[in-house]
Each structure stands twice: as C-alpha cells, then as structure tokens.
Amino acid sequence: MSMKEDLERALEDAKAAFARVKDKIELANEKANWLGKKGPLAAIMANMRNLTAEERKEVGQVSNITKQGISDAYDAKLKELNDKEINARIEQEKIDITMPGYTFKKGTIHPLMQTIEDMEDLFIGQGYEIAEGPEIETDTYCFEKLNLPKGHPARDMQDTFYIDAERLLRSQTSPVQARTMELKEGKPIKIICPGKVYRRDADDATHSHQFMQMEGLVLGKNITMADLKGALLSIARKMFGEEREIRLRPSYFPFTEPSVEVDVSCARCGGKGCPTCKGTGWIEVLGAGMVNNRVLEMSGYDPKEIQGFAFGVGVERVAMLKYGIDDIRNFYTNDIRFLDEFKEER
Ligand code: PHE
Numbered sequence: 022m023s024m025k026e027d028l029e030r031a032l033e034d035a036k037a038a039f040a041r042v043k044d045k046i047e048l049a050n051e052k053a054n055w056l057g058k059k060g061p062l063a064a065i066m067a068n069m070r071n072l073t074a075e076e077r078k079e080v081g082q083v084s085n086i087t088k089q090g091i092s093d094a095y096d097a098k099l100k101e102l103n104d105k106e107i108n109a110r111i112e113q114e115k116i117d118i119t120m121p122g123y124t125f126k127k128g129t130i131h132p133l134m135q136t137i138e139d140m141e142d143l144f145i146g147q148g149y150e151i152a153e154g155p156e157i158e159t160d161t162y163c164f165e166k167l168n169l170p171k172g173h174p175a176r177d178m179q180d181t182f183y184i185d186a187e188r189l190l191r192s193q194t195s196p197v198q199a200r201t202m203e204l205k206e207g208k209p210i211k212i213i214c215p216g217k218v219y220r221r222d223a224d225d226a227t228h229s230h231q232f233m234q235m236e237g238l239v240l241g242k243n244i245t246m247a248d249l250k251g252a253l254l255s256i257a258r259k260m261f262g263e264e265r266e267i268r269l270r271p272s273y274f275p276f277t278e279p280s281v282e283v284d285v286s287c288a289r290c291g292g293k294g295c296p297t298c299k300g301t302g303w304i305e306v307l308g309a310g311m312v313n314n315r316v317l318e319m320s321g322y323d324p325k326e327i328q329g330f331a332f333g334v335g336v337e338r339v340a341m342l343k344y345g346i347d348d349i350r351n352f353y354t355n356d357i358r359f360l361d362e363f364k365e366e367r
Contacts, residue, residue, distance in 0.1 A: 024065060024080050028087040031061040035091045039098040048098055055091050062088055132363050133233060133352050136340040137215050140235055143259045144213045147252075149237065152212040154197035156219075160187050162196035167276040168315045175275050180221040182230075190219035194236040195276060198312075198331060201238065202320035209241040209327065215336070226348045233336035238312070240322065240329035246279070246311060249330035253309060256332075257285045260339060264291065268303055277310025277331055288342070297342075304342060307334045 035055040042048045054060055065084055069077055130138070141151060154162075160171075169176055179192035197214035215235040222228045239252065250269065257265045265286050272282040285306045287298035294300040309332035314324040337349050344363070346352075351359050 024068075024076075025083045027061070028065065028080075028083045031055070032087045032090045036094045039094045042098055042102075045099075045102055048095070048102060052095050056088070056095070062091075129360055129364050131352075131360065132340050132344055132346070133336060135363070136336055136343065137233065137235070140260065140334075140336070140339070141213070141215065143256070144237070147255070149211050149213045152197050152201050152214050153216060154191075154194070154200050154214065156191055156217055157184065157188055158191035158196050160189060162199050163189060163191050163193070166199040166316070166319050167195050168313050168319070169275045173275065175273070181219050182221065191216075192220050193218055193333065194234045195331070195333065197236065198238045198276075199316070199320050202240070202317075202322060207322055207327065210329070211239050211241075213237045224350060226350070229337070229349050229353070231353075232349070234333055235336055236331065236333045238329065238331045240312065240317075240327050242327060244329045246330075249281075249309060249311065249332070252330070253283050253307065253332065257283070257306070261285055261288045261342070266292070269309075272308065272310075274308060274310055276313050276316045278313045280308070280310035283307040283309055283332070297345075306338065306342070307332050309333070 035051075038051050038055065039048070042051055056062065062084055065080065069080065072080060145151070163181075164170070164173070164176060164179075169179075181192040182190045184190075194214040194216045197212075197216070201210055201212055201214075213235055214237075216233065217231060218234050219231050222230055224230060237252075239248070250267075253269075254267050257267050265288065267286070268284040269281040270284065272280045274280040283306055284303035286292040287295060287302055287304050289295050289297040290302065292302040294302045298304050309330060312329050312331050317324045317327070337352060340346065340352070341349065
C-alpha cells in the first residue's frame, strides 16, 4: 500500500474514531492518537527524509490535506460536544412557566377601615377636606377650648386616660376642630376629622375603651340650622340608602348650641319597626349642632361674621349598622373567621 493510501485510510479511521467519541476526555485522547507525536502523521513525517524529492512533494501535500481533515473532524466533534453541553444546561435551567404558582391567602380590608374609606369618599365628594390631629391631646384642646372647663359636669361622659394633669388620650376628635380653627384664623372651614378616640368605659357589646369617630365642621357666612339639617340628610342617605329620613331631637353638647341627636330611619325595616331599631323605626346615629359662640370666640372667630355647624359620628356604630354586626369587640379581636365574612362585600 502506498503512503498516500495509508494517509487516506488514516483520515477515514480518524473520522470514524471521532464519531465514536462520547465526551471531551475521549476526544482529547483521540486527538493525541491521530495528531500527536505517536500518531500516523508524525510517523510519516519522520520518514520523509528517506523519500525522493518527488515523493516528498506528493506525500507532503497529502499529509497536509490529511492533517487538515483530521483537525476539521476534531473541531466539528468539539463543537458538537460543546453544543450538547449548552443544550443540556438550557434544558436543566429551563423555567416551566406553565407550572401552577403558589397561592397566597389574600386578606381583606378591615370592615372599619372600609367604612372610614367609604365615609371619606362621601365627604370628599361633598367638598370636605380631611383634617387630623394627635391622639395624645392636651386638656386645653380636648376640653377647655370646646367649652368644657375644668369641673364641668359634661366631662364625666368623656372621662379618659390621663398621662399627667395636662396630657390625655383624646376622648373625641373635636379637638381637631379647635386646632383647625386656630390654623385658619377666622376663615371658612369645611373639614372632617376621622380618628381614634379613648374613653374610660368598660368594654361590652356596644362600648369600647378605644373606638373611632368622624367629626365634621363647617364654618362660613350665614350658615344656619337649615344647612345642618340638609347636610345631615344627605349624609344619612349616602351612608344608609336614598330612602332614609332623619329626625332631630334636642340634645346637649357643650360645644354646640343648639344641639341635636340625629336619628336615621331604620334601613332594615324602612321605619316600620323591627328588632334592629327596637321597634321604634329610628336609629340614633349622630350628634350635631350649631357651633357654640364661645367655642368660635375661643379659637379666634367672630360669631357675628362666621357661624357654622359640627357633627360627630361613631365609625363602629355606622359599620355595625351597615354590616349587621352585633358586638363591637368583633372589630378588635382580629378573628380571621370574622374578617373573612367581608370578602364578598366588595
Ligand atoms: N364629640 C361629640 C362626642 O364625642 C360628638 C359631637 C361632635 C356632637 C360634634 C356634636 C357635634 O360625643
């Protein structure tokens, strides 16, 4: 067999050998076998000097072609193995986007917060701004500036938690009225003040030592009791339904004069009388009145120039009526079974 044929055969054998290779280690070994010092090409090269110039030329050419062929076969195999490796990695690291995700237990907005948000929406829609104040108040703002001087008997109803002789947990959101009046320096006001209040009350189904109020204050020129009645009626209808009526009963608050207790016709029976309204057809919902002149004066307003009204409502009471909740303590105990009941409400 001629050397040329030897080389052609070597190329074929090398190709076949590379084709059988399964991994990079085997590939490296085959490379050494065919292109290394002990390979067929090296042997032929070593034998070159025994050949004639003519033969050398021919063998040189053929061995170059063979060497190139073997290198190409090696490169092709290396690429094939590399591609395989990358594809395996891609396959392994693939994210299956069709896989079902984790389900998280979704919470709900607390019925009290929902009630506050609904009420805020209602009032903002009527042009009110939201005003807030501190829960740790001073005796001055919580009582004195609301016409409840020290020793006033009406303080009894609003006994609260004292930090010292002057600082206390506010028993009503009314101090925000006085604070806002001082800020506005005699100018018209239309605000609601939502927030937490505290009282020295024993907890039961309808009382809590901590609850939420929303207070409203409207001050301007020529505001009368008729404006108050109109405002209360629209609030009652927005909150409890367009068919509601209201009834004002004389009452007493030191900071309003005259003062009224506001009843709303029972939303459950429409006013006919049922257990919810204790057979009366009416439910007491708000306290209200025309702002007392003394309160206006104490906060720098001239009652001859500017008058107005205030009202206060218990948020828990509204939520209890709206959702038919019979125990105020349900709002605070964070029983998930209770909270879950409000999932479908919205
Ligand atoms: N602040 C009063 C209370 O807590 C409620 C109220 C507010 C009454 C405004 C009249 C006007 O009892």
